[in-house]
Amino acid sequence: MSNKSLIALIVVVVVAIAAWNCFYIVSQTERAVLLQFGRVVQADVQPGLHVKVPYVNKVRKFDARLMTLDAPTQRFLTLEKKAVMVDAYAKWRxxxxxxxxxxTSGLKQIADERLSRRLESGLRDQFGKRTLHEVVSGERDALMTDITASLNKMAEKELGIEVVDVRVKAIDLPKEVNRSVFERMSSEREREAREHRAKGNELAEGIRADADRQRRVLLAEAYRESEEVRGDGDAQAAAIYSKAYGQDQEFYGFYRSLRAYRESFANKSDVMVLDPSSDFFRYLEKAKP
Known part of the structure; x- marks a missing residue:
């Protein structure tokens, strides 16, 4: 190969390399900045094919997909100074x-370290505002929403990243706290049971009182009706007696005397002191031979 051919080949290779270095591609899952001698000259390069000046411009690409920061298990104090062990993570991009x-110089490790410190501070602040009962059972969703909002506001301003979600995976109690929590929850359940029993007793008393009232009303109505029936019967009996008396006064008097004898002498153990000549024995005197 002649010198001219060799030089031409070298020139072609250099031009090809230079041409190759003039182009770069940003994918859909990336963010990029264009640098010129270490200074940012294009802040947010969109996905696609782009041109740069070789050896003058440099491209830095960053993964724009969702990242996960797993925070180490940490100890925080609640509003009443109770310790809890918290395991959490954050999603960011x-x-x-x-x-x-x-x-961060484009380094995920630096971003994770700074975000982890902010996450720890935010969790400590949120747990310090709530009681143990609230963070364990009552307000965990509200806590995660609040910490996500506050952490995202800081991260966008300081790190240029968006915190999509913060989740508390687990909240465990240290051994020294378990006993006090158990006792408090037991006392709360006992108090609730007493309240339910008191309400049940109150309801039962009301039902019994209403039943007694209805019973008295029904008995009064029945007594009134029975008295009315008895009064009607007595009136009818009196009318019959009066009619019979009008038809045969002597027989009616005799019949009344027999009834009086039967009722008076029904109990053989009774002792009666009467004058034999009294009107009570008038019909017995007539019966003598």
Whole structure:
């Protein structure tokens, strides 16, 4: 190969390499910034094919997919100074490529370290505002929503990243806290049971009182009706007696005397002191031979 051919080949290779270095591609899952001598000249390069000046411009690409920060298990104090062991994680992604590069040099490790410190501070603040009962059972969702909002506000401003979600995976109680929590929850359940029993007794008393009232009303109505029936019967009996008396007064008097004898002498153990000549024995005197 002649010198001219060799030189031509070298020139072609150099031109090809230079041409190759003039182009770069940003994928859909990436964020990128264009640098010129280490200074950002294009802040947020969109996905696609782009041109740069070889050896003058440099491209830094960052993964724009969702990242996970697993925070180490940490000990926090609640509002009443009760200790809890918290295991949490955060989901984040690059939102502002220039700010992310400036704050972290484009390194995920640095971003995780700074975000982890902020997450720890935010969790400590949120747990310190709530009681143990609230963080264990009552307000965990509200706690995660609040910490996500506050952490995202800081992260966008300082790191150029968006915190999509913060989740508390587990809240465990240290051994020294377990006993006090158990006792408090037991006392609360006992108090609730007493309240339910008191309400049940009150309801039962009301039902019994209403039943007694209805019983008295029914008995009074029945007594009134029975007295009315008895009064009607007595009136009818009196009318019959009066009619019979009008038809045969002597027989009616005799019949009344017999009834009086039967009722008076029904109990053989009774002792009666009467004058034999009294009107009570008038019909017995007539019966003598």
């Amino acid at each position: 690059v939102k502002d490529a220039e700010r992310f590069y400036t704050a």
